[in-house]
Amino acid sequence: MRIAGLSEASGVSISTLKYYLREGLLHPGDARAVNQAEYGEGHVRRVRLIRALLELGKLQLADIRRVLAAVDDDGVAIHDAFGVAQDAMVPARDRGSPEYGRAFVAVEEFVRRHGMRVRQDAQVRGMLADALVAMWSGGWDLDLRTFDASMPRILAEAGQELEGVPDDDRAVQMEVTVIGTIAYEVA
Amino acid sequence: MRIAGLSEASGVSISTLKYYLREGLLHPGDARAVNQAEYGEGHVRRVRLIRALLELGKLQLADIRRVLAAVDDDGVAIHDAFGVAQDAMVPARDRGSPEYGRAFVAVEEFVRRHGMRVRQDAQVRGMLADALVAMWSGGWDLDLRTFDASMPRILAEAGQELEGVPDDDRAVQMEVTVIGTIAYEVA
DNA sequence: CTGAATGGATAGCTTGACTATCCATAATAG
């Protein structure tokens, strides 16, 4: 498959594909000559992954680049792909206020209560705290305890979903995990 | 409070406030003279709402404008504020594929199974369908039935949260509802 | 009375995500 085929298969224009190649989001094809390269199924999957992260996850290309780097890095365990994808979804917000501190503590207690394994530096902590601050400032006095009752069930379901990841090669697993994280988040 | 005070109280620069005024996102202050206007608490809340929708909800100003129009429209019931906020969060995606049709049907059945009152034209239907398509194309064979077991509980909780909306004036209720919808979505 | 602030108008800036054009080379249809 050459670039026209890749464009056809992925629904993305050749110009855009060249752009992704330039930006290093898409690996160069297998060069057969100075102006001829061959692309494979992996490239199609990669492009679809980029588009899903972009359109569904509303991630910026800069964040997508980091996610893809993790996908390509053999040092990153499949298990950590969730964290990477989630971190990239987090919008940057002001984290200096005293409310934020209060919210962060609430999140920490919540994580501890449910014995969740969430990295200490995971951005999702901040994201949840951000949401709490926004709700408080809007006069909505949400307590995370509200979720307590349903968390065990939710966690169990998430675990089950993980079982469903197909055991092809690592690249496919990483992609499935990342796209699943984003899509699940949206769902 | 004049514009400097509003800027101070909301943490948004005067230039940006003027921009929001120009764009009609922020109501003009109470004019005292040709170059003098008075802003109140409502303006501060409005600015905070805009920022929350922008940063937390990642909405575009064009979408925010629609949400605010609904907030200001006395013809829109508080109950519908959820739908408006959710609709604005939905990213536009390609909806022509056969997979999308299949996903949409799955969503419809899901909504019916749980007796949810979701407008026929609500964008969230499409959004859920989009997420399904993305997961399927990623090789993740999610069935919405997976959620069936926990839906009753989730719905009950959502209903309870709604009770918590304070009964101040309509404007405040709308704002709380909108910001709550977005923040809850994120959380 | 004078310097800072205000509302209003207009123009400019920055970032992100492409899109278009050129060119030398390579594949391919006739």
Added chain:
DNA sequence: CTATTATGGATAGTCAAGCTATCCATTCAG
């Protein structure tokens, strides 16, 4: 084997979103 089309690589241009800066005639505050 030639004429057309496609390709990779480089460079420049486009477009929208979301501000930011400047100017000006007024007005307020010390």
